[in-house]
Amino acid sequence: MVTLRPYRSSDLEALYHICLVTGDAGRDASALHKDPQLIGHLYAAPYGVLEPDRVLVAEDAAGVAGYIVGTYDTERFAARLEAEWWPALRQRYADTSGLTEADRGRVAAILRPHVSPADLVAAYPAHIHMNLLERLRGQRVGSRLLQAWRDQAKADGVGGIHLGASAGNSGGVAFWTRSGFVPQRQVGSTVWFGMDLA
Numbered sequence: 001m002v003t004l005r006p007y008r009s010s011d012l013e014a015l016y017h018i019c020l021v022t023g024d025a026g027r028d029a030s031a032l033h034k035d036p037q038l039i040g041h042l043y044a045a046p047y048g049v050l051e052p053d054r055v056l057v058a059e060d061a062a063g064v065a066g067y068i069v070g071t072y073d074t075e076r077f078a079a080r081l082e083a084e085w086w087p088a089l090r091q092r093y094a095d096t097s098g099l100t101e102a103d104r105g106r107v108a109a110i111l112r113p114h115v116s117p118a119d120l121v122a123a124y125p126a127h128i129h130m131n132l133l134e135r136l137r138g139q140r141v142g143s144r145l146l147q148a149w150r151d152q153a154k155a156d157g158v159g160g161i162h163l164g165a166s167a168g169n170s171g172g173v174a175f176w177t178r179s180g181f182v183p184q185r186q187v188g189s190t191v192w193f194g195m196d197l198a
């Protein structure tokens with residue numbers, strides 16, 4: 001039995017863990033990283049810390065095994081990250097000696113955060129990320145998490161949602177397409193999607 005529920009601050013470690021073990025285009029990225037938190041610093045933890053009301057988790061008898069995180073206002077969130085999230089991490093990771101190549105790639109993204117294409121942010125101001133451990137996949141948990149997040153966003157007056165998926169993540173790309181997101185374009189290795197909520 002899988003339950004969906006709002007985020008609690010005690011879920012933060014689960015966010016970091018799930019993000020790491022799904023972080024290589026949907027596969028386990030643990031072997032690539034010496035620092036197990038680096039991926040989560042980018043794609044999961046800041047939402048739990050700064051946007052806890054925009055995080056839902058999926059929990060089974062063994063614990064939290066999936067999440068959807070996001071923000072209604074991508075531009076405002078980016079500004080908050082600059083003020084409240086990146087500065088401490090930039091200090092903490094000033095010395096990258098001893099880290100792996102994959103770690104250093106994540107540190108580079110902390111120094112120069114990736115930005116969504118401006119036209120997509122204008123058309124679809126919200127964005128999301130979703131990751132499930134393997135044991136939850138293929139049982140419509142992702143669909144339930146997405147529907148709950150989307151219904152709340154629509155009720156709160158959000159006009160649209162965008163997201164970026166790794167082009168190498170064929171399962172993720174298939175899921176977003178099946179879920180009604182419209183592919184917009186590919187930039188580098190990222191496929192961008194948009195969904196109108198109006």
Ligand SMILES: CC(C)(COP(=O)(O)OP(=O)(O)OC[C@H]1O[C@@H](n2cnc3c(N)ncnc32)[C@H](O)[C@@H]1OP(=O)(O)O)[C@@H](O)C(=O)NCCC(=O)NCCS
Nearest residue numbers: 026131132137138139140141142143165171172174175178
């Ligand atoms: C991608 C993910 C969120 C999908 O969640 P899920 O609960 O497994 O998906 P659902 O069971 O709700 O499937 C919904 C639809 O997507 C399709 N789908 C889901 N995963 C798929 C896959 N790997 N390959 C092809 N289609 C897939 C399903 O067949 C279903 O289609 P249908 O509506 O025609 O029946 C989940 O598998 C996951 O977290 N994967 C690892 C992390 C990841 O890749 N996240 C996305 C990053 S962009």
